[in-house]
Amino acid sequence: MLDKLLFYFNLPSLRHAATDSGGLSFPGLMSLFANAVFAISAEKLSDLPPPDGAEIAFAGRSNAGKSSAINALAGQTRLAFVSKTPGRTQLINFFRLTNGALLVDLPGYGYAAVPEKIRRHWQSVLAAYLSRRSSICGLVLIMDARRPLTELDRQMLEWFGPTGKPIHVLLTKADKLTRNEAAATLRSTREALSPWSDQVSVQLFSSLKKTGMDEAESVIGGWLGHVTRQEKEMPPVKGEKNRGPETP
Ligand code: GDP
Numbered sequence: 042m043l044d045k046l047l048f049y050f051n052l053p054s055l056r057h058a059a060t061d062s063g064g065l066s067f068p069g070l071m072s073l074f075a076n077a078v079f080a081i082s083a084e085k086l087s088d089l090p091p092p093d094g095a096e097i098a099f100a101g102r103s104n105a106g107k108s109s110a111i112n113a114l115a116g117q118t119r120l121a122f123v124s125k126t127p128g129r130t131q132l133i134n135f136f137r138l139t140n141g142a143l144l145v146d147l148p149g150y151g152y153a154a155v156p157e158k159i160r161r162h163w164q165s166v167l168a169a170y171l172s173r174r175s176s177i178c179g180l181v182l183i184m185d186a187r188r189p190l191t192e193l194d195r196q197m198l199e200w201f202g203p204t205g206k207p208i209h210v211l212l213t214k215a216d217k218l219t220r221n222e223a224a225a226t227l228r229s230t231r232e233a234l235s236p237w238s239d240q241v242s243v244q245l246f247s248s249l250k251k252t253g254m255d256e257a258e259s260v261i262g263g264w265l266g267h268v269t270r271q272e273k274e275m276p277p278v279k280g281e282k283n284r285g286p287e288t289p
Contacts, residue, residue, distance in 0.1 A: 073262045074114040077144060080135040086169055090135065092176035095142040097261055100167065100197055101183030103149030106213040109248035110183055111136075111146060114257060121146050131155075131163060133170070142265050145177075151193045164196075171201040179207040179264040181257075186212035186223065186245065189230045198237065208241045209260045210234070215245040215252065 083089045101107040108121035115121075120136060134146040147170070148163050155163075171180065180201050184194055189212055201208060212230060215223045223245050234241045242260055246253035 072116070073140070073258050073265070074111075074138060074144065075116050076139050077115045077117070077120060077136045079120070080137040080143065082135070083133040084131075086166055089133070089170075089174075092174055094176060095178045095265055096135075096145050096174065096176045097142060097179055097181060097264065098145045098147055098171065098174075098177050099181045099183065100147040100171070101149060102185070102191055102193060103152035103155075105149070105183045105185045106248055107146065107149060107183040110181075110211055110213055110246060110257075111144065113248035113251055114254060115144075131159070133166075140265065142178075143176075150197075151191065167197070168200045171197065172204065177201075177204070177206060179209065179261065181261060182208055182210045184210060184212055184230075186215045186218055186226050189226060190233055198234075198241070202237060202240065205240065207260075207264060208237070209257070210241065210243040211246040211253065211257060212243065213246045213248060216247040216250045 081090060099107055099111060111121040112118055115136075121134065131148050133148065136144040136146065138144060147167060150160075150163065150167065152160075171177070180197070182194060182197055184190065189210075198208065210230065212223075212226060215226075218226060227243060227245055231238075231243050234243060244253050244256050244260075246257060
């Protein structure tokens with residue numbers, strides 16, 4: 042109930058505000074995910090908040106590194122729960138960004154130890170959420186760079202692709218590959234996704250080394266019409282007026 046109230050009044054959750062530092066990693070500059078706060082959790086579709094704000098959905102195979110990527114982007118260590126037991130977190134978690142948009146952390150899929158009945162339940166929730174939720178403005182699909190495009194990753198693309206909305210693939214744990222291996226993975230994943238090229242973008246990412254953060258923020262920020270750190274740091278093009286921050 043408290044969470045519901047906090048969500049509707051767009052206030053930070055006291056629970057998370059108390060545990061996360063939430064400090065800006067680049068003080069003074071606009072950062073899309075900095076100071077994100079927990080808003081609400083949903084266990085089933087009927088628990089979802091009304092679809093009236095922009096949502097960025099994060100999905101990925103269990104253990105692919107989704108929670109770590111969310112925490113790295115938000116510059117916080119414990120915003121999304123990094124699970125010691127893959128597949129344990131079975132909730133849809135909503136985090137409120139300072140610009141009012143929501144980051145939606147979807148339950149990880151594909152963990153074999155989860156009972157079949159629960160797996161089927163979550164797959165149907167994911168299918169319905171991804172294919173029908175009008176407020177999603179883009180999907181961030183997290184894949185382990187060592188094992189990209191599993192069957193279930195492709196299933197997510199099949200469910201979300203028909204919406205025509207953008208998908209950004211983070212090939213995470215890129216630090217576990219050599220530079221050549223990482224480049225080859227990026228190339229082959231892009232090639233495999235070329236039939237979706239007008240809708241899908243792909244990049245390398247590492248939560249551990251904090252690489253690929255600006256690129257991710259720039260793509261996702263673009264979906265929300267957000268001025269990112271990168272853009273903000275660039276000098277204005279000659280003749281262009283100095284723009285203030287945009288509101289989505
Ligand atoms: P999730 O189940 O998709 O949320 O995955 P987690 O974020 O919990 O990560 C699963 C495991 O991979 C954890 O042990 C993380 O520490 C590790 N991990 C996540 N991201 C990275 C990364 O970029 N590099 C490395 N080396 N390990 C990572």
